[in-house]
Amino acid sequence: MASENSLEKFELKEPGLFWWNDPAAPLGTIPHERAVHGQLEIGTTGLVSLELDGTLSQSIIELFAIGQPLEKCIAGILNDDNKRVLLLKVTRNGGTLGTRSREKFSATYCLVGQADVLSWENAKNFYAMAADLSTFGEFLTPSSIEVSKTRSSTKAIHKNKKDITLKLKEGLLDIQFRISPKILYNFKSRQISLAETVTLFCRKRFGSLEAIVNEFTNLEDFFLLVLGMEGGFPWPDVFFKSSSFPARLYFSRLERSGEKPNLAKTVLLLADVRPYLSEVVDNWRTARETIGSGIYMYLGTRRGLKSYIENNFSIMMMGLESLHRSVGKTQVDEKLKTKIERVISEVSLTKDKKWLSAILRPAPNLKERLIELFSDLPLSISKARLTNFADECSRNRNDLQHFASTRADQTYEQFAQRLVELSRALSALYHLKILQIIGIHDNSLLWIFEKGYQSFSIRMDCWLAGLLEEDPRQAVQRQRPLMLSTNPSNSESEEASAPPQT
16 A cells, blocks of 8 residues: 655555575575664655665675666565565665664565565566456446345345456466455354455466566556556566465556546447457557557557647657558559659669668658558548648647747647647547557447547547537537437337447
8 A cells, every 4th residue: 555644655665674685595584693674665656765774785895886786686574564575676776884874775676475475586487467457347347246225135246257268379368356355154244345356367477577567567558548548557466386475566667647447438348349359469469569669659648647738749640650650551652753763763873872762762741641540440530631630730740840839820829729639639549540450340449439438528529620520519419309209228229329249
């Protein structure tokens, strides 16, 4: 739990005993003669720092070798709950010598677990990773606790759900549904509390902590992309081959948004893509590695971090240009291509021809790239409006990049407001394009745009940017009398408003 006793928040802030980890020492032993008292702090961004009321270093040279990564790791035991900790990839952060010597360290990774888990050997033998997704439960599957009330009784019934197992190209991915607390027998009580827990369990051969962090970030990005939310997952637990007890893994990452998941802000539910979810996860893993910045730049705008609108707009434009270089197939104008070939043929020296060919290599401009990327989406956007939108976006990007100012015919406030409108529409189309690339079916993309949980917001942004002719508010007003006159029990109306079944 993050501490809130001060302005700075911590995931963990506890005193304890700490020592250089000895791989040959029996598990669970504490070398009191070499242990030093100190305080371990882990911030909400995973920054690990350790301040000792003494020194572990044996010489002045070691003590002041600041900033150099150490091959050794630091083990410890916390005072409050006797949890064991293991700090890996440790770096010295300075210290003092005197009547009260002190030493400081930072670490890239920190494992917190039971006594028989944490050792240097175990820290290299991971077989699984788990993350608690209970706060995202409503997005993954319907609630399983049903409460009924009569005159004489109140009942709460929970029906066990079947776990979802995805067979991927690399390993297995399980979504496990459990009830907490675990009930083993019948009993009577004056108070009871039940909660459904959801755990994402990834079984795969992990060769290092870096591989676990990469897989965790990969899956976190995937679920946030498909569900369409900002924020992040809680810290993961890792499992070792030689022990059934997991350990909590902390590592440096951007601070996640504190906003709780909200169904009104989601794009898809897991059930919408469940029939082909394994294929989509594999496609996501491949796309993340092969496309790279074309995906990372979009995800960077969805972290809940505040930035200037110019930054946000420029990042998305650069990301879309990079994305098109990876997946685009724009045909270059044949006349331009012929002219370039004619000019190059006039050059006699081979090395000059090679140099000139690299400079005059025909490539689509930014406007053409945007048109091709978005015209493949199955949306009700006319080609003329998409062309005007792409032209305006490319002109504004060029103004920012080359002139760093607005045009003479508008004020900065008008320019910034227009960038906001264009950025919101760009973000929506960028998101849908990535979903299309990783294999989300076209009928689901169309449903997101026209009838989904965020369809009104998406269409409103597109209308303000000039992509749609009709104001979505007028469409809602026109449909309202029909909605009021429709019988809610009519199966046809229910089917019309439900997500597509694929």
